[in-house]
Amino acid sequence: MSRRQMFGAGVLAVAAMVAAGCSTTLQGRPVSVFDDPFRVAGMVATDGPTGLRPDAEEPRREVTDSDGGDTDALAAAAISDIEEFWAQAYPETFDGAEFTPVDALVSWDSADYDGMFCGADTIGLVNAGFCLVDNTIGWDRGELLPALRAANGDMGVAMVLAHEYGHAVEHQARLNRRDTPILVSEQQADCFAGAYMRWVAEGSSPRFTLSTSDGLNEVLSAVIAFRDPLFSESDELAGIDEHGSAFERVSAFQFGFTDGPGSCAAIDLREIGQRRGDLPVLLPEDQTGELPVTADSVRSIVDAMNIAFQPARPPKLDFTAEAADTCPDARPSPPVSYCPATNTLVVDLPGLEVMGAQQEDVGTSGLATGDNTAYSVLMSRYLQAVQHERGLVLDTAEAALRTACLTGAATTELTRNVTTPDGNTIALTAGDLDEAVSGILTNGLAASDVNGESVPSGFARIDAFRVGVLGDEQRCLARFP
Structure with a gap:
């Protein structure tokens, strides 16, 4: 204001x-x-356990360069769960097409000089991502995932990995073309993550639970945290590598949670523009x-x-x-x-x-x-x-x-x-x-x-x-x- x-x-x-x-x-x-x-989106708002089930099924995926610790085990469980969701949801969403999992999972410690992901050194890479070049998903087990887990619990980790897997789904479904704006692909991935979280909240996951009150609130906190920084009209970085405001990213997540993964493909620049309307995106130079x-x-x-x-x-x-x-x-x-x-x-x-x-x-x-x-x-x-x-x-x-x-x-x-x-x-x-x-x-x-x-x-x-x-x-x- x-x-x-x-x-x-x-x-x-x-x-x-x-x-x-x-x-x-x-x-x-x-x-x-x-x-x-x-x-909540047609579901009863309930308290209850949120996170990895005590009797969770074992991960189906192995992790390259893992240290064998709890963080990588949680990430492997999350990826296995996300893939189980997409094995069911992908054919329903994309005209019967068969879902193909990513080729490999890669872990690194951002404080270690020896890590590699997507052809680059991982020293200082406090991030998670989908690598289009070799069809892999990777994460920083040293700083990022432990911070996510400490602040938002197990589902904070699952949320971020579900978002990254959303990019893999975009690529497989050919939603993410060369000319697709980053803003669109990021909010589609937020939407796909929301659809996965609905599946967990409904009790369909064999590994995780998610309450629709405090548990879902924590997931939304994680979504808010990944908003774009605020730029002014004179900032040279404004509009570059744009992912969306907290309001926009939470909205995209809620679309997927409420309406399912089929709603995510409808997110494009026109739809985002309709949501933005005349709402300001950049600060005036003098404020x-x-x-x-x-x-x-x-x-x-x-x-x-x-x-x-x-x-x-x-x-x-x-x-x-x-x-x-x-x-x-x-x-x-x-x-x-x-x-x-x-x-x-x-x-x-x-x-x-x-x-x-x-x-x-x-x-x-x-x-x-x-x-x-x-x-x-x-x-x-x-x-x-x-x-x-x-x-x-x-x-x-x-x-x-x-x-x-x-x-x-x-x-x-x-x-x-x-x-x-x-x-x-x-x-x-x-x-x-x-x-x-x-x-x-x-x-x-x-x-x-x-x-x-x-x-x-x-x-x-x-x-x-x-x-x-x-x-x-x-x-x-x-x-x-």
């Missing part, structure tokens, strides 16, 4: 993995016949992408929301955090709470400032943190006031997802440079969506009801947010009445 005269939000560079945080979850029964808040959270900034965003949504009775602002404790019809949801009885937004400014702080040590987390992590929560509480004025129920699971959807719609609305009465211009900037998505996954507040409670599935929260980003207020109200 940007406020001419001082305002902006951006995204961190690609880093290592991050474990998803916990959020308060609603209990009770779903209320919509159209969208069940307690289901840093971050605005410190202050009382003035909060007032400017509320002013912009007043213009965008034009409520008959705009909510009042109160910076006395303790005032949320006296609301008679809603519990506090710090750092921003909405009280329907008084139509007031209560802002704990120091807490909001902490939430909106940009991460300093990008080497330890893959989250996209920054000012819009906080401002998306502020907008979500404002939209509680909009819903209250429309006579909508505010304290159900469906209200939580409706709020997520409306927050997405408001985020897109602010791409249209809203000029406030004090002369400031509020506008979405590149990176804002990624910061909002990270917050929705980890703390869930921008996708919560009036009491700050959300549904257990980060997948469902992000899906509702995306509906709003790509739609509008009316679409949100129709989907989550």
